[in-house]
Amino acid sequence: MMRAFHMLVARDTRLAIRVGGGAGMAVFFFLTVVSIVPLGIGPNLKLLASIAPGMLWVALLLSALLTLDRLFQADYEDGSLDLLMTGALPLEFVAAAKAFSHWLTTGLPLVVAAPLLGLLLNLDTEDFGPLVLAMLVGTPALSFLGGIGAALTVSIRRGGLLASLLVIPFYIPVLIFGVGAAGGGGVSAVPGAGGQSLLLLGAVSLVSLVLGPVASAAALRANLR
Amino acid sequence: MMRAFHMLVARDTRLAIRVGGGAGMAVFFFLTVVSIVPLGIGPNLKLLASIAPGMLWVALLLSALLTLDRLFQADYEDGSLDLLMTGALPLEFVAAAKAFSHWLTTGLPLVVAAPLLGLLLNLDTEDFGPLVLAMLVGTPALSFLGGIGAALTVSIRRGGLLASLLVIPFYIPVLIFGVGAAGGGGVSAVPGAGGQSLLLLGAVSLVSLVLGPVASAAALRANLR
Amino acid sequence: MSYESKRHFPGDARLIAENLACIRGGRVVFEGLDFGVAGGEALIVTGRNGAGKSSLLRQIAGLVDIAEGRIALEGGDTELTLPEQTHYVGHLDALKAAMSVRETALFWSGYLGGGGIDDALERLDLGDLVDLPVAYLSAGQRRRLALARLLLAPRPVWLLDEPTVALDRASVARLVVLMEAHLADGGIIVAATHQDLGLGGARSLVLGAPQGGFADLHQDASA
Amino acid sequence: MSYESKRHFPGDARLIAENLACIRGGRVVFEGLDFGVAGGEALIVTGRNGAGKSSLLRQIAGLVDIAEGRIALEGGDTELTLPEQTHYVGHLDALKAAMSVRETALFWSGYLGGGGIDDALERLDLGDLVDLPVAYLSAGQRRRLALARLLLAPRPVWLLDEPTVALDRASVARLVVLMEAHLADGGIIVAATHQDLGLGGARSLVLGAPQGGFADLHQDASA
């Protein structure tokens, strides 16, 4: 069963790299969002730095949304999902495997890209550490919660918009704690809030690691039969 | 031939509304995207107002990217594109029709919803005019340029990644001029800069109206044969 | 424009292929192919999997590049390109799950510049399904809807790629009747199939294995 | 685990359906269906388009809800659910254009817990195509790759929905050989098809038009 899990992760990752353009699309969108912000608020560096973590997280959320709809839909449309369901691997694990490889191809690249973007937003270099850490802890939640939306809309062609709508509310805690953990409390940040929110972020992530696959599997079953 | 064009626009619009939720869904989507921004960067109303135009444009960009990749692909995967090509309507017009109906279901709704969203982001009411105008002028460009990327991605064998990397750069000018025209110049706005970038935005839009369909058609031919 | 009006095609039209070659994925599928099909004639293309049947049909429909040689409809409508005079029914159904049977028919009839849809749907026994969303159709019902396109707008050349797939016996018989009617109208049919349609007086073209092709390819690669 | 090892299935296994009913899109497709297929037996399901053949197969594979009644594999592996003991080959190929034939086979063999792939590919005559991307395959070649899944991991119950679609005569013959081998191993086959496979000693199930359901409905509407 572990083998099936690995095979699935490997396959999805390979497909995402070859076909989806997932990673590339996400990173580029990420870059765009971040480079748009200075246009909006003008070149006030102090201001930029203070909202940088927030902007990065918002960008992260948005670019995660971009790649969601293909998570299950491609497999649904070509019949692969039917066969994946008749396999020995429980559907929950199928969902988990897909969410995981989604994280590998979107969340991870963004974490790696984050410091570079921090530079663009003139983030202090000592803030990079917390930022990257926060993203590392938080991004899995985006993929695993996102899977729920993707699974719910699997039978809908062009479900992308709807899927994002459904998951955005679920992303909000991740966003809030993520920003907090990245030390983006803005001017009024309570001292020590960063560490606390990192814990909370971790908690949310852990919950999503369980909740995501279970709910996704239920949603898939609802849609397939 | 005009009839074929109309039929196609009508069909795509109807499909977008049915499977993608269409206008209502789009507005709702922008609403959610916009409302996660304050959660990211904090509830500072002045700050929010200053980046409002940028965020609205980014939201639009996101929704365009979320819906565009399926613009030709759905038709390609189920074979409709083959038949559309054997019709009497030149492929350029097919592409134009699809881009247009895409604009109807994503660009237009945002233009309509913009003021409401501006309200949430605490935009001054006198800024609404320029914002809406800018969006009215700029949004078509997103659909028509986006069509190129969609056409390139249509037969995802290897080109997928490359194509998605290609779309966003196309969008950058639209975003820059769009934000500028929406009076989002922030503190540093040169007086009169808004009007100037509105003109530029219009120019970009006009170019894209021609360039988009032609390039899309070429890309489609390259992909299909 | 009424549906019956344009039914009769010029009998002297003739679909010809000269020294036709097809290259897909860098490999020669077939080459040096010659054939001619006159109005009122059907050409049944057979051959093992991968022989190039679909490729040939798609070439005629202008959906696959012609590596070499030419295809033309002599005596056809000079205003229109060949693809505009052909109906192509391929492996894919070109159906939208979210549209109803009626909407689908109406769209294609409008897009292809045809007339009413009821007669076409009736003749493929879809009359009772008009209000169903396509998502609810079974494989054969989908196939019949795809075939209904042939009748929505009159076009001289029919290109049928394994048209009988998923059809039950009754529907196959119905299809054969339609094909014979089309031929009687002076239409041209090129059909690729693995099972015998029992179509009266059809000529046959057998595509062989694309072995030879590789050699040549290597030659002109080295050249 | 080697490929040959688990080839022989318990002969006393028996796939049964009792008082089975299927509802799709709010309509009764069939109800009160009973049948039993013993190990080594094949059940050929026929019926007009829309009769419910695919729905029945998908119910057995656990892909469509069982509105009523039950399906079970008596004497099967008690550790596994019925779907886990079935191979389902449906209208959709479940192939990825971007993966090569080999990659596809390797993935499914690994995912389904099977062994080597070469033998399976050979037996479906895909040997020369292993390195082609699936995007390059013709309809029949795709179909054969989909069918190769049957051999990648041994499972007692084969559910084949119009397996011969797009196959040339040689491939059909090859498929029949495989099916007979499976039966000889004590396997069970349920196949929906419109064309006669000429399979030795197969039982047949004919699905009729789904009248029953609607009469009642009209009554309750008037009531």
Place this chain on the structure above:
Amino acid sequence: MTAMSDLTASQRLQAFANPARFMALSDRLLPACAVVTCLLLAAGLYLSLFVSPADYQQGETVRIMYIHVPSAWLAMFGYMVMAGASAVALVFRHPLADIAAKSAAPIGAAFTFLALVTGSLWGRPMWGTWWVWDARLTSMLILFFLYLGYMALWATIEEPVRAGRAAAVLALVGSINVPIIHYSVVWWNTLHQPASVFRIDGPAIASSMLMPLGVMALGFTLFFVTLLLVRMRAEIFRRRVRVLRLARTER
């Protein structure tokens, strides 16, 4: 709902399109509910508009509260109803629960919207702006999104059984998330000192205000129930029509 199992498929389909017992019951219940609702709302409005005093610092605008607060409460109540019904629908596969959940959503959404509108109408004089990103406002807005998402899902998957189950899953996941979301928003809001000058939970409510508030709340609740019944009946009729239309399409 256990009886469902020993019906034939077509009978079950019938039951699905026509839950006779519920129709009979709701038929008798509905008028009563409607009447009581009207009485309560009338009384509540009278009390709140004429009897209760104007607030010394907020003036007449305080009267918005009598609409605002009950609708805010019902907004949350509605989601609980929806989630509960969804749970029943998912576990027992009972069509009525399905229908109840679907029908509750728009009503809850409407009350949420009402709370938002009245709230921001109230905020205008109080805070001098239509909207602030105050914790409670924000979480209310998100609740609104959850409602809309749920409704959108129903709207886009057009086969009732599928849509029902998918939506039920969404509602349940949502009910797990709602507290998390709410908490996170509050936490976020305390991190930034709120931009609003005026604290929502400001004035300790005087008893002279409590009475009309209670009546209004009760009236709103019954109003909710009435609407729910009406919508459920409408939904059932709609499904009956749909099934018949589909039935007619087969020979």
